Amino acid sequence: MSRLTAGFTALCCLFAIAPADGDIVLDQQHSFTSSIGNSTSGDVSQIGQTFTVGIAGTLVRIDVLMFRLGGIFDPTGDPVMRIYSVAGGFPAGSPLATFSIPEANVPLNAAAMVSFDVSSASLAVSPGNVLAFSMSAASGVGPYFLLTDQGLFIEYTGGEGVAKFGSNPWQFFNDPQDHGFRTWVDAAVIPEPSTLAILAGLAIIGSQMRSRNMRSSGIV
Numbered sequence: 001m002s003r004l005t006a007g008f009t010a011l012c013c014l015f016a017i018a019p020a021d022g023d024i025v026l027d028q029q030h031s032f033t034s035s036i037g038n039s040t041s042g043d044v045s046q047i048g049q050t051f052t053v054g055i056a057g058t059l060v061r062i063d064v065l066m067f068r069l070g071g072i073f074d075p076t077g078d079p080v081m082r083i084y085s086v087a088g089g090f091p092a093g094s095p096l097a098t099f100s101i102p103e104a105n106v107p108l109n110a111a112a113m114v115s116f117d118v119s120s121a122s123l124a125v126s127p128g129n130v131l132a133f134s135m136s137a138a139s140g141v142g143p144y145f146l147l148t149d150q151g152l153f154i155e156y157t158g159g160e161g162v163a164k165f166g167s168n169p170w171q172f173f174n175d176p177q178d179h180g181f182r183t184w185v186d187a188a189v190i191p192e193p194s195t196l197a198i199l200a201g202l203a204i205i206g207s208q209m210r211s212r213n214m215r216s217s218g219i220v
Helices: 003-017 192-217
Strands: 023-030 037-039 045-052 057-068 081-089 089-101 112-117 123-125 130-137 146-147 161-165 179-189
Touching: 037 081, 045 081, 045 089, 045 146, 045 179, 057 081, 057 130, 089 130, 089 161, 123 192, 130 146, 130 161
Parallel strands: none
Antiparallel strands: 023 179, 037 146, 045 130, 045 161, 057 112, 057 123, 057 146, 057 179, 081 089, 081 130
16 A cells, blocks of 8 residues: 555544534624613513524524513522424424523623523534524513614514513514524534545545556556
C-alpha cells in the first residue's frame, strides 16, 4: 500500500470514528425592549410562542424575556416551561417535555432573558421543524409576564405568540404579536466543504495510484 493511500485511509477512519461533540449555538432569536407583557395566571393559563428551527442538532436551551412583580402579584408557584410540537399553527397534543426553575431565577420588576435548560429531553431538531414553548406557574395564583412586541412594528417571522386559558383551545392574540426569546442548539459536527473537497481529491489520487501500481505489476 502506498503512503498516500495509507494516509487517505487513516484520514477517512479519523472522520468515521471522531465523536460529534457539537457546538452550542444560537439558533432563533427575537429580542427587543418593550413595556408591554402578556401574563400567565397561576397554573390556569399558558402563554407561549411558536418558532421555526434553523439549525440541525439537539435543542438544549430556551431563554424567555420575562419578569415578575412583587407584593400581591407575586406568583405562588415556580415558572413552568412546556415544549410542544405544532400543528395548524398551534401547540399540539401533550407536551414533549416539561421543565421548571425556581421563582427566584425570574427578575423582579425588570424583564431579562431567563434560561431554561432543556437538554435532558434530548429533543433532536432539524431546519424547518416548528415547535412551541409555553409558560405558566406550577400552582397557585400570580402572574409571570412575557414581554411582547405589540405596537413595536417588528415581528418574528418564524412563528407567533399563542395563549391557552383554562380548558379552552389554544388561540392567537387578537393583535398578532410575538414574545421575546432565544433558542440554543447543540449542532452536530460536520466536515467543512473544504475538508470534503480534500477528501474527495485524495480518494481520486489514491484510486489512480492503485490503478497504476496494478498495471505495473501486470495485474491489469
